[in-house]
Amino acid sequence: MSVCRPAQCLLTKAASTTLPRRPPQRAFHASAPQQGRKKRPHYPSIKADDLKLLTQAAEAEYPIYDITETRLLAKKYTRSQIAAIKAAESIIDARDVLTQGQRRTDSWRLNYEDDLAEVDPVTDRPERLTGDDIKGPKTFTEANEVERDENISRLATENLAKIYPNGLPENESAIQSAMDAAITQATLDPRATYTSKNPRALKALGDERHSIIAPDLPRVENRMARQARRLSTEEVDDPRQKRLLQYMGWDKLKLRSIRVKTLVSHGVVNQTRMGKIRSNYFLTIAGNQDGLLGVGEGKSVEPEEGRKQSVMSAIRNMRPVPRYENRTTFGDLERKVGATKVQLFSRPPGFGLRVQHLIFEIARVAGLQDLSAKTPRSRNKMNVIKATWEALTNQKLPDEIARARGKKLVDVRKVYYGGSVH
Amino acid sequence: MSLVNLAHVCSHLQNASKARLGLTSIPVSKMHVKLALGLQREGFLSSVTLGGPAPPKPFLLQAQQDPEQLEVMAHKLAEEPWLAYPVGEKTKPPLGQEQVHEVHVPENPARRRLWLGLKYWQNEPVLRYMKLVSKPTRRIWLTSEDLGKITRTRESSYVKGLTHPGECMFVTTDRGVLEARECVERRVGGMALCRVW
Numbered sequence: 001m002s003v004c005r006p007a008q009c010l011l012t013k014a015a016s017t018t019l020p021r022r023p024p025q026r027a028f029h030a031s032a033p034q035q036g037r038k039k040r041p042h043y044p045s046i047k048a049d050d051l052k053l054l055t056q057a058a059e060a061e062y063p064i065y066d067i068t069e070t071r072l073l074a075k076k077y078t079r080s081q082i083a084a085i086k087a088a089e090s091i092i093d094a095r096d097v098l099t100q101g102q103r104r105t106d107s108w109r110l111n112y113e114d115d116l117a118e119v120d121p122v123t124d125r126p127e128r129l130t131g132d133d134i135k136g137p138k139t140f141t142e143a144n145e146v147e148r149d150e151n152i153s154r155l156a157t158e159n160l161a162k163i164y165p166n167g168l169p170e171n172e173s174a175i176q177s178a179m180d181a182a183i184t185q186a187t188l189d190p191r192a193t194y195t196s197k198n199p200r201a202l203k204a205l206g207d208e209r210h211s212i213i214a215p216d217l218p219r220v221e222n223r224m225a226r227q228a229r230r231l232s233t234e235e236v237d238d239p240r241q242k243r244l245l246q247y248m249g250w251d252k253l254k255l256r257s258i259r260v261k262t263l264v265s266h267g268v269v270n271q272t273r274m275g276k277i278r279s280n281y282f283l284t285i286a287g288n289q290d291g292l293l294g295v296g297e298g299k300s301v302e303p304e305e306g307r308k309q310s311v312m313s314a315i316r317n318m319r320p321v322p323r324y325e326n327r328t329t330f331g332d333l334e335r336k337v338g339a340t341k342v343q344l345f346s347r348p349p350g351f352g353l354r355v356q357h358l359i360f361e362i363a364r365v366a367g368l369q370d371l372s373a374k375t376p377r378s379r380n381k382m383n384v385i386k387a388t389w390e391a392l393t394n395q396k397l398p399d400e401i402a403r404a405r406g407k408k409l410v411d412v413r414k415v416y417y418g419g420s421v422h
Numbered sequence: 423m424s425l426v427n428l429a430h431v432c433s434h435l436q437n438a439s440k441a442r443l444g445l446t447s448i449p450v451s452k453m454h455v456k457l458a459l460g461l462q463r464e465g466f467l468s469s470v471t472l473g474g475p476a477p478p479k480p481f482l483l484q485a486q487q488d489p490e491q492l493e494v495m496a497h498k499l500a501e502e503p504w505l506a507y508p509v510g511e512k513t514k515p516p517l518g519q520e521q522v523h524e525v526h527v528p529e530n531p532a533r534r535r536l537w538l539g540l541k542y543w544q545n546e547p548v549l550r551y552m553k554l555v556s557k558p559t560r561r562i563w564l565t566s567e568d569l570g571k572i573t574r575t576r577e578s579s580y581v582k583g584l585t586h587p588g589e590c591m592f593v594t595t596d597r598g599v600l601e602a603r604e605c606v607e608r609r610v611g612g613m614a615l616c617r618v619w
Contacts, residue, residue, distance in 0.1 A: 331587035345585070396546075401588035404543030405465025 155186035287365030294318030335391035340383035469539035
């Protein structure tokens, strides 16, 4: 190294060595020093041409009132009000309104473009009129046959005119059906059956504002409404659900009262020579919260399909759970599935469900209220659920035990103290 | 006496129930006999018979009264039910001579066996669990108060309560082998033998 350096000095240009060097700046940081940020003005500098364009746009959006408009304003407002409006207009620059003014985006804004000058049928209440609004006598008499026929023909013509404002169609059958509809409507109209000397009262009969029946809700036409709308005919019938209902002999209402909960879901893989096939496994419990409990499993490549499978099989597998006083089990139960052992203990009233979460869900769905449990061995979720289900549904009832032993058995709880034990 | 034989009896009865046997035998001892009779009283066993190595004749193969005679007896009993308990031995029994079945019991006590009839109900054994409470190395004596707690499903003296539906515990007392509830009724304590359900 010490040999090389003089050689390098010889080969380099003389100028570079002779130039005065910048004194070395001491670096306090390992990273390279950042260049000082260029000063930017607080306000963007707008060119005169841009400003002119802006002014033109503002004038187009918010034009100055011309003479016809001021005349219209004069009809509505007093002179002092017009002066105030003009003062406000002159103070607020149209350019500022254009650049700074913005549409409301908050959730309380109206969902339609409105200056609230008209009544909206959805948001605004319908106008109601009472008998006090009718001037003159409010007595009606039943129309005789001649009057009635006359009224019906008049009203039918009116209805036809409403149905076809642009003239009757060419089609014969269409005319016939329209005529029938119009006449039926006219016959049902109260103006056909009643007459009054007071034309205002007669008019009130046909006025919707006097009707106690609320007008039909308007058909809202937007994307959300179109997606949410569903007719009973359009409702898709799940074939699996249909089959389940047939199997159980139920209707849809009863199916809706069944509580269903998916407690276990995970992916499983089938290894074939083609490769791995992934699918989803679901374990669902179902119950009516009144002593029926079912557990169902489902597996499919499609998650939703597997879940549905498990739900349907859970409902199909529902079996009765005997409950003591509709709240707890008959004595202690124990069941072993695989390496999982579940011990269920019956408990006094008001004890609650002091059990682990899976057994809690099962007990709630089955309608048990007082229970405690232990899972002393393996706590595999699927096996815990299956063991609990089997334990609850395979209980031995005291009546059966007594019958098997040939003994007489009487439950004396709630017999003494007038049955006033909790 | 050691409780080892009793432990064997408990296991054997559980196994025999699982195997759905109708009749099984256990070695004879005074305690076994008393316990077997207690089990029969509680309805776990259908029959308790002392016999030899060969099982006694089953009930259906035993000689029985002919049907006409049975009908006459039933008629008589319906009218005068007290005839079922005849008074005095010298008078002729009103219902006819009782059928007595001879069972061969060996002279040698070592060859005697106690034959127990097991019960089943709706394809399920009536006796499915039988375990010792006292162990050969650790006897447990219970007072009537302890037994009261135990029969009310509470733990007492390190003995778990009778919480399973239809659970029974047999206790050997100075009044013989009794069920725990019977002990509470009679206010006697004793050594806990086994629990059954």
